[in-house]
Amino acid sequence: MTLHLIAGARPNFMKIAPVLRAAAAHKDLLNCQIIHTGQHYDRSMSDVFFEELGIPTPDHHLGSGSGSHAEQTARIMVAYEKLCLQQRPDVVVVVGDVNSTLACSIVAKKLHIKVAHIEAGLRSRDREMPEEINRLVTDAISDLFFVTEPSGVEHLRREGHPESAIHHVGHVMVDNLIYQKHRLEADGLAQGDSLAFKATHPHYGVVTLHRPSNVDDAETFRSVAGALRSVSERLPLAFPVHPRTRQNLDKFGIDLGPRVTLLEPMAYMDFLNLWKDARMVLTDSGGLQEETTALGIPCLTLRNNTERPITIEQGTNVLVGTTPARVEAAAREVLDGRAKQGRRPELWDGHAAERIVRILLDSTNAAC
Numbered sequence: 001m002t003l004h005l006i007a008g009a010r011p012n013f014m015k016i017a018p019v020l021r022a023a024a025a026h027k028d029l030l031n032c033q034i035i036h037t038g039q040h041y042d043r044s045m046s047d048v049f050f051e052e053l054g055i056p057t058p059d060h061h062l063g064s065g066s067g068s069h070a071e072q073t074a075r076i077m078v079a080y081e082k083l084c085l086q087q088r089p090d091v092v093v094v095v096g097d098v099n100s101t102l103a104c105s106i107v108a109k110k111l112h113i114k115v116a117h118i119e120a121g122l123r124s125r126d127r128e129m130p131e132e133i134n135r136l137v138t139d140a141i142s143d144l145f146f147v148t149e150p151s152g153v154e155h156l157r158r159e160g161h162p163e164s165a166i167h168h169v170g171h172v173m174v175d176n177l178i179y180q181k182h183r184l185e186a187d188g189l190a191q192g193d194s195l196a197f198k199a200t201h202p203h204y205g206v207v208t209l210h211r212p213s214n215v216d217d218a219e220t221f222r223s224v225a226g227a228l229r230s231v232s233e234r235l236p237l238a239f240p241v242h243p244r245t246r247q248n249l250d251k252f253g254i255d256l257g258p259r260v261t262l263l264e265p266m267a268y269m270d271f272l273n274l275w276k277d278a279r280m281v282l283t284d285s286g287g288l289q290e291e292t293t294a295l296g297i298p299c300l301t302l303r304n305n306t307e308r309p310i311t312i313e314q315g316t317n318v319l320v321g322t323t324p325a326r327v328e329a330a331a332r333e334v335l336d337g338r339a340k341q342g343r344r345p346e347l348w349d350g351h352a353a354e355r356i357v358r359i360l361l362d363s364t365n366a367a368c
C-alpha cells in the first residue's frame with residue numbers, strides 16, 4: 001500500500017513523526033511517502049523540526065509558500081493534483097486543520113483516492129476561524145477518521161459518518177511529546193534560547209500567540225498585549241514570536257514592556273525545554289492546550305472557544321478570552337497556588353500512531 005503523508009505547516013511535523021515511526025515497523029506492507037506542501041518554509045518553521053524529530057527528508061516538496069487563503073490553497077491543490085496523477089497513492093493521510101490539510105484532501109477525494117484524517121471531528125463552532133472551515137470540509141469528504149477525544153466522535157456521528165469509519169485512537173501529538181520529552185531528559189538535548197532564559201529566570205511563564213483573530217486586528221492585539229504586560233509584572237514571560245505575530249507587533253507598534261522577553265520561533269526541543277518547567281502557559285494555540293494538559297502545566301487559553309473541550313473538562317486548560325481583567329484574574333489564581341488540577345485523557349498514552357497504522361492496514365486488507 002502506498003500512503004501519502006501530508007505535512008505543510010509547523011504543527012503538522014510533530015504529528016507525522018510518530019506515524020512514520022509506527023509505519024516503519026510494517027515496511028514490507030506500507031510504502032510511506034512524505035509530501036511537504038511548503039506552506040511553512042523558513043528554516044525555523046520547517047527544516048529544524050525534520051532534523052530534530054528525526055523525520056526523513058520529504059519525498060516530494062510542493063513549494064507552495066505563503067499567500068492569501070485562496071492563493072495558498074490553490075497552489076497546493078494544483079501541485080498536489082499533478083503528483084497524485086503520477087503516483088496514485090492508495091491512501092492520503094492528512095493531519096490537523098491547516099490549509100495543506102484542506103487542499104490535499106480535496107485533491108485526493110476528487111481523484112477517488114481514499115482520505116484518512118488524523119485529529120478528525122474537532123469543532124470550535126467558530127466559522128470565522130479558518131481552521132474550522134478546514135476541519136468541516138476535510139471531515140465532510142474523508143473516509144477514515146482518527147479522533148483524539150470523545151467530542152470528536154460525537155460530532156462525526158451527528159454529521160452522519162458511519163460508525164465503522166470513526167476511530168477514537170488518542171493523540172499522535174502526545175505520542176510525539178512523550179517520546180521527545182524522554183529523549184530530552186535522557187540525552188540533555190536542550191539547546192538555544194530556552195537555556196539562557198531559564199538560567200536567568202527561576203520562575204516564568206510562556207506565551208505563544210498567532211491566531212489571526214488575536215494578532216491581525218490592532219485593537220484586539222493591543223488588549224491582549226495589555227493583559228500580558230500586566231501578568232508580567234508578577235511573572236516574567238518568555239514569548240517566542242511567530243512570523244505573523246512579529247509582522248503585526250511591528251506594524252501596530254505594540255510594546256509588551258520590559259518583563260516580556262521576545263524570542264525567535266523555537267525548535268521543538270528548545271521550546272519543550274522552556275514550557276515544560278513554566279509556572280503557566282498563555283496561548284491561543286490548539287496543540288499547546290493539549291500538550292499542557294498532557295504534562296499537567298496550567299494553561300490559560302486566550303480565546304473565547306476551543307475545539308478541544310477535553311482539555312477544559314479533564315485537563316489544566318482554562319478559557320480566558322482576551323480581556324485584560326479576565327486574563328489577570330486567571331493568572332492570579334495560578335500564582336496564588338490555586339491552579340486548576342487536571343489529568344491526562346484516555347488514550348493519550350504514546351501509542352496512538354500504532355493504533356492508526358494497524359487500522360490503516362486492516363482497512364486496506366478489508367477493501368482488497
Ligand code: UD1
Nearest residue numbers: 009010011039040041042045066067098099130131243244
Ligand atoms: C498556519 C495555520 C494555523 C497553524 C499555524 C501554525 C492555516 C489556515 N493556518 O497559520 O492553523 O496554527 O500555521 O504556525 O493553515 N510566514 C513566514 N515563514 C514561514 C511561514 C509563514 O514568515 O515559514 C509568514 C508569512 O508572512 C505568512 C504568515 O507568516 O503570510 C502566515 O503564515 P500562514 O501559513 O499563512 O499562516 P499561519 O498564521 O502560520
